[in-house]
Amino acid sequence: MSNSQTRPVIIDTDGGVDDALAIVMALNCQQLDLKAVTVLAGNINVNQAANNVLRVIEIVQPKQTPLVAKGCEKPLVRPPFNAAGIHGSDGLGELHQFKNADGSPRYPQLTLEPSSEDAVDVLLKAAQEYGSELAIVALGPLTNIATALQRDRNTLQKVGRIVIMGGAVKVPGNISAAAEFNFFVDPDAAQVVMESGIPLTLVGLDVAMKAPLPRKDVENYAQKQRSLVSQFIADCTGIYMAFYRDNEGFHGCYLHDPLAVGVAIDPSLVSTESVYMVVETEGRFTSGMSLADLRDRRDESTFPPNVDACLEVDTERFMKLFYDLI
Ligand code: BDR
Ligand code: CA
Numbered sequence: 001m002s003n004s005q006t007r008p009v010i011i012d013t014d015g016g017v018d019d020a021l022a023i024v025m026a027l028n029c030q031q032l033d034l035k036a037v038t039v040l041a042g043n044i045n046v047n048q049a050a051n052n053v054l055r056v057i058e059i060v061q062p063k064q065t066p067l068v069a070k071g072c073e074k075p076l077v078r079p080p081f082n083a084a085g086i087h088g089s090d091g092l093g094e095l096h097q098f099k100n101a102d103g104s105p106r107y108p109q110l111t112l113e114p115s116s117e118d119a120v121d122v123l124l125k126a127a128q129e130y131g132s133e134l135a136i137v138a139l140g141p142l143t144n145i146a147t148a149l150q151r152d153r154n155t156l157q158k159v160g161r162i163v164i165m166g167g168a169v170k171v172p173g174n175i176s177a178a179a180e181f182n183f184f185v186d187p188d189a190a191q192v193v194m195e196s197g198i199p200l201t202l203v204g205l206d207v208a209m210k211a212p213l214p215r216k217d218v219e220n221y222a223q224k225q226r227s228l229v230s231q232f233i234a235d236c237t238g239i240y241m242a243f244y245r246d247n248e249g250f251h252g253c254y255l256h257d258p259l260a261v262g263v264a265i266d267p268s269l270v271s272t273e274s275v276y277m278v279v280e281t282e283g284r285f286t287s288g289m290s291l292a293d294l295r296d297r298r299d300e301s302t303f304p305p306n307v308d309a310c311l312e313v314d315t316e317r318f319m320k321l322f323y324d325l326i
Helices: 017-028 046-060 119-133 143-151 181-185 187-194 215-224 228-236 238-248 256-265 315-325
Strands: 007-013 032-039 067-070 135-138 161-165 200-203 212-214 252-254 270-275 277-279 290-292 307-313
Touching (some): 007 119, 007 256, 017 032, 017 046, 017 228, 017 238, 017 252, 032 046, 032 119, 032 256, 046 228, 067 119, 135 256, 143 187, 161 256, 181 187, 200 256, 215 238, 215 252, 228 238, 238 252, 256 315
Parallel strands (some): 007 135, 032 067, 161 200, 200 307
Antiparallel strands (some): 270 307
């Protein structure tokens, strides 16, 4: 059993820059008992993604080190599709470029190693052990979670909730006009999870794009609060933020994955609507699109709502939580 003050949580992640910020928050949050970080391919390949998670843990140095387990190397059906062009060639802002004053690497060889356990087994074991107390916070494509459902549906269905960073309900996609990146990479897995019967909270682009982090704020924070963590945050976000500067005219980034952790900590940060949602697995132009039935005359007895979709966020309160935890 977990301490009654804390909730057992697993983060499932593809090891990118905003994933790293989300993991910093979770490691520093007393209300969450981060049991494990399960890793999969998405922003970057699974080995590099696991190294990125270990890097974050090594920098934060939490009292209790969560297990880090590698899982799926590619989507259920599709070929892999990464975002190295956005997150950097290592998925984490190309940390090898940073040196100390004496020329030594600021981010030397890792000392931590991933577990030999398979991520999907870790998810199933945790579902069995913690049941409805357990929340999974999914920050990448949903391949590990879908694979766990396919391997042992009854056991995974014991978890209390999955908070998913993914999809877009009333706003356009980001990787395509129709699709958000995590659902685009593995639409088949996203649809398996939509059909899981597990309570789902969808932290999609509707709210994630309302949580911007300007570059100048990160630089001010790193100046004022000098630490290994603030230096790391300033370093790893450089390339990611330059992508938004060059492509969207905003020098900063969106806190997609940190917001999902924020919602797992404090669901009152967002307002949600229960909707019936499917994910397009085949569309020529719409692959990975999350489609919510928003019609007034929707038939909820045939298509019962399967997702609590976040539509509004209290950005000010979320940003306070973010800074409190980094
Ligand atoms: C999502 O895509 C990834 O690149 C980010 O880490 C985030 O999980 C946003 O669409
Ligand atoms: Ca991610």
